[in-house]
Amino acid sequence: MSPRCTLFQLLLLAACGGPQLPSPAAVAGAAEAPPPRCVLPGAPTVVHREGNAVLQVWEVPAAPVLFEEVLPSAPGYLAYREAIAAAGGDLERPVADSPQPRDDAERELWRREDENAALMYGDAGRVRPIRCLEAALFAAQDARYSELTQPTEFIASILRREVGGRPQLKIYFGASDSMFPPKAFYGFDEVRRDVAAGWEYWVVLHNHTVRTLNGKPALGVPAPSTSDVPLFRGLVKESGLRAVWVTNGFYTGEATAQDLARYRTRD
Template identity: 35%
Template sequence: MPMRALALTALLLGSAACRTPRPEAGAAARADLSVATCELPSSPAELIPLAEAPIPGELHERFDLPDSPAWWAPAPEDAERQRYREALVARLGAGGVEARALLARSREQFAAQALPLRREAENNARVLEGGAGTVGPTSCLEWRLFQRQARRFPMLEHPTEFSAYVLRGQGRLHVYFSGADRAGAKLRSEVTERVAAEVARGFVLVAHAHNHNFMFDRVPGDRLWTTPETVNVVGGGVAPSLTDVQAYRGMHEALGLQGAWVTNGLETGRYTAGDFTRLSAWEPVP
C-alpha cells in the first residue's frame, strides 16, 4: 500500500530548529565495525519517542553510520534473501518476480479499474517506457532496511511497510528508519523535525526509501486495505504510487529531498528530484 501523505505539509513544516540529539556513546564505533559486512548495528543511535501513543508495532530509529561504498553496492545474496526469493518464485514463477514483469502486471491491473484507481497505472507505464527512474538490483543499504522490517514482521506472511530518510554529510550516513504493523507508513513530526534540523546543519537528504509489499491471498476488508477491485493485485512493483509522488514533491520543497527509492527487497526503482515532476501525483477529486 502507498504511504499516507495527506497530512504531509503540516508534518514537514514543523519546527526545524529542534536540536538533533548526539549519538549515544559508542554508537559510531559499533557502526564502523559493522560496515565491513554491510550490516546495521544491532541497536540504533537513538530510539525516537512520540508525543502520542504509537500505533501497534510502531517504532522510529536513527542510525549513525560511516559513509562507506559498501552500503551502495548490490545486496549480498544471504540466506534470508535466498529464502525470500525462492518463496516468491514458488508463487509467481521465475519470470514473475522480475521488476518489469511486476510493473507490467500492475499497469494492466490498474488500467482495468475505474477512476481514480485507474490512474495508478500511469507511473507503472512511465517507468516501463523509460520516462522516469531507473530499476536495478537492491543495494546493501536498501536490503538491510528491508531486512530490519522483515525480521519484525515476515514480509510474505504478514506484509508491512518501512520508510526511511537517508542523509549524507561529514563522512557519515544518518538513517531515520520507521516501521509499524501495517501496510502503509505514518509520517511523524518527531522524525521530520529531526531530518529538517540535519538538513539545516549541512546534511543532504539523498533519498527517501520505502518498500512495496507483495500481497497474496487477499480478502476485501483485510489489513491490506483490500477492496473487491484490488483483491487480485499482488503488488511488489517498484514504481511509486500517486500518493508516494505527492509526498516526494512535498519533501523536496520542504527538505530538499534529492531522490527516492522504492524496493521490493530484490530490485529497486530509483528516482531523482527531476523525476518527481515527470511522475504522476495524487490529486483530490473535484
C-alpha cells in the first residue's frame, strides 16, 4: 500500500466517524481538572431546634472525597488552622499548659486522661490527619461559633448502608452555643430508630476544643475523655456502634468498639 493510499484511507476513516485523537484543547482541559471539593452536598434537615441548640441530619452518598485529606474552603475553619499553626501548636501529639489539680481526686482524674491519650497514640487506637468528612463537620460548627474565640463541642453520629447498590451515609449532628450541647440534641434516639430500620452505626464523631500553651492556642487531645468513654460504651451496647473518632480540627484519633474496653472512665 502506498503512503498516498494510506493517508487517503485515514482521512476517509476520520470523515466516517472513526476513532480520532483528542484535540489539544481537550487534553489541556483534562490536565487542568479541578481538585475534588470537600463539601457536604445539600443543606441539612433540622430535626430539632431550641434556642441555639440544634440537631441536624444529612443523608449523602459516601463519596470518596469524604475520606480523603481534603479540607473545606470555609474561611473560619482555615483561619482556625492558620492561627494554630502560627502559634506552633499544630502538633500531632498536642502539648498544652499542665492542669493544676486542687486535690488528689483531680490529680487521679488527670492521670486517667493522660492514660487515655497514651492508649490512643499506642496500641488501642491511631491518630491520623483530619479528612474531609470530619473537617466539613468541624467547619460547620465553627461557622456558627468560632472554635478560636467561643470553642464548643459537637457530637455527630455517622450511619451507613447500601442504597441501590451504593454506600450512603446518614449524619446526625448535634451542637449549641455552649461548650457541650444538651443531651436532648445528641440524636441517639434517632440513631436507635435508624439502626432498627437497617442502618449500621458506623462512627460517633466528637471534637475536643483548643487549649493554651504559654498564652497561645494549642490543640485539644484527639482521644476520648474519661467522660466520653462510658457514653460511647453505652452506644456500643445499645446500638452496635463500630468506632469512635475524636478530632481537634487537625488530627483525628480513631478507636474501635473493642478498643474502648481499655480506656479509663472517671470511676
